[in-house]
Structures are given as C-alpha cells and as structure tokens.
Amino acid sequence: MRIHIQNDAADPHFVITPAQWQAAAAASGEPPHRVSFGSTPADFAAAQAAVELLIGPPAALRTLPRPLAAPCLRLVFVNAAGVDRLAPLDWLGEGVTLLNNRGVHGPKAGEYVAMAALLLAARLPALLEAQRAGRWYRTPTATLAGRRAVIVGTGDLGSAAARHLRLLGVGVTGVNTSGAPHPDFAAVVPVAELDAALPGAWLLVLACPLTPATQGLIGRSRLDLLPAGAGLVNIGRGALLDDAALCDRLEAGRLGGAVLDVFPVEPLPHGHRLWRTPNLIVTPHLSCDDPADYSARSLAVLCANLRAWRAGAALPNRVDPARGY
Secondary structure: OEEEEEOOOOOHHHOOOHHHHHHHHHHHOOOOOEEEEEOOHHHHHHHOOOOOEEEEOHHHHOOOOOOOOOOOOOEEEEOOOOOHHHOOHHHHOOOOEEEOOOOOOHHHHHHHHHHHHHHHHOOHHHHHHHHHOOOOOOOOOOOOOOOEEEEEOOOHHHHHHHHHHHHOOOEEEEEEOOOOOOOOOOEEEEHHHHHHHHHHOOEEEEOOOOOOOOOOOEOHHHHOOOOOOOEEEEOOOHHHEOHHHHHHHHHOOOOOEEEEOOOOOOOOOOOOHHHHOOOEEEOOOOOOOOOOOHHHHHHHHHHHHHHHHHHOOOOOOEOOOOOOO
8 A cells, every 4th residue: 555644743642653653553453554654745645556555644734735646545543532623624636535533532531620620629720829829728628539520522532531531520410412311421312401410520521522502612601601710621622612702701700610621722822911810820732642642542543544444344443534532
C-alpha cells in the first residue's frame, strides 16, 4: 500500500517519525508498505497521485487542497478523535473512508477528570486566588465519596472519566444519544433526558464530540439546572458550552468552580474573560494527549483497522460523516 504521513511541523510533540512507523508496523505484523513523510503542501503533492492511505492530524490535513484530487485514495486516518475541525467532510471524495484514533485518549482523560474533580472539591481555584492575593482564606471543602456526576458522552473519554470517578466513590450517570447502557456507568440516559439528570449532579463533565446536534448543548438554562455550588469540567470541545453564561454564574457564586481544557477559539485569546473569571482553571487543550506514547498508540489503532480492512471486516474507527464521529 502507498501511504503518506502528513505531519504538522508546528506541533513537534506529535509528529509521526519513520522510526515510530517502523516500530508500530513490526509490532502489528504489517506487510511491507511504501511510506512517505512530509509537512508541506509540496510533500503531499509529491505523493498525491499514488497515495492510498493518508495519515495526519487535523491541523495538517486542513492545509491540503480541497478536494484532495488523489485518485487512488481509499483511507484517511485522522490522528485525533474529533474530526469537527475538518468539517464539512465532502472533501474526502467518493469511496474514501475516514478513520479516527478513538481509543487513544482515555488513560490521560480519566486522570485529568479525576484531578479536576479533586481540586474542585478542595476549592483549589478559590484557594489559589487567595494565595496570589496574600490572603488567609479558610473555606469549607468536601470529599468526593457519595457525590454524583453526570458525564455527557460515554465513549473513550467519558467512560475513562467514569472509571476514575467511581474509584473515588462518585456515582456516575452517563448521557449519550440513545441511552444505551454502558458498564462504566451506574446509569445511562438519552440526551433527551439530560435536563432531568442535571439537578442531581454535583459535577458535570462534557466529554462528547462536537456536532451540529451538540453545539451549544450546555447553555444558560441547563447551567441553572445544576445545584448551587456544582462544578463543571469540559474536555470535549469549547463550543459545547456557553462560556459567557458559565462566567456569569461563577462570578455570581452560583456555581462552585470549573475546569476548562477546550475553547471555541484556540489559543484562548489574550484578555478573554475566561482568563480572569473567579473559581476557574484554564488548561491549554492538554487533558487527553501524552506525547510519550501518543504516536505509538495511534499507529496501533491504525494497524488494527488495516487488519480489519484487509479482512473485509467492519472498521472499528470508521467515522460516519453524517454523524460527525
């Protein structure tokens, strides 16, 4: 197979190198392939006529011409779970299958959500503000055991978050499109019943894909359904949440705190209101990715899909363009 890997030179932590490809192929028993590597439009142009499998992160794939005009292309592997930054997906061309690396991000995401829940229970955002101001601020803090969380999204991110929160004694309800049960959640409800689930949630975690159906999912009315003092964590996409409404409720003391890792515009602009909102922790989109093993884990996912493709079986990481995930 003719494979081209288009890297994002601006993000060297997640570049796929020839050595990483060779190690992954050997570990997975891949047959020999002709593989090229690049990071510029000219690099892709050199492979364009013959490439059958194109690999790259969203930032690199967005720089390529649309439509791709690659007559032999059959598979595109996005080295990310979310493909919203590549929408609309009509650039793929007829007969081209889109794959993502769903399954790579769970271990880090679960730890991040557990960290966020612990620091919100400990009122760490408020304590850090007091420390910077040189103010001795004693405020009641809580344990997590016995509290309840609602996690929107029961995929790789959400289920990993649920497992970690359950270890801390938190009861977890999942929310997905269908309400189909999932072993990592005590209960799962369809998104149509989200409003009924929120009043009992001390913590709301957003861990779902961004699609037309989920954009703006958590706005003012749903934030007001959360109990006073509740916390919010967003590791999904920034546009799932009305951040102005969140800021209003944090400033008023209506919510207890929030930890945000994703934003509608990234990097978060200098001077944005979120930077100065009280009881809020901002992290720069790092909740789910560990560069130490990200490429290796992603390539293992790809190789599993290639085995299925050669066998004529269903592809585990196939993206449905109509659903956006």
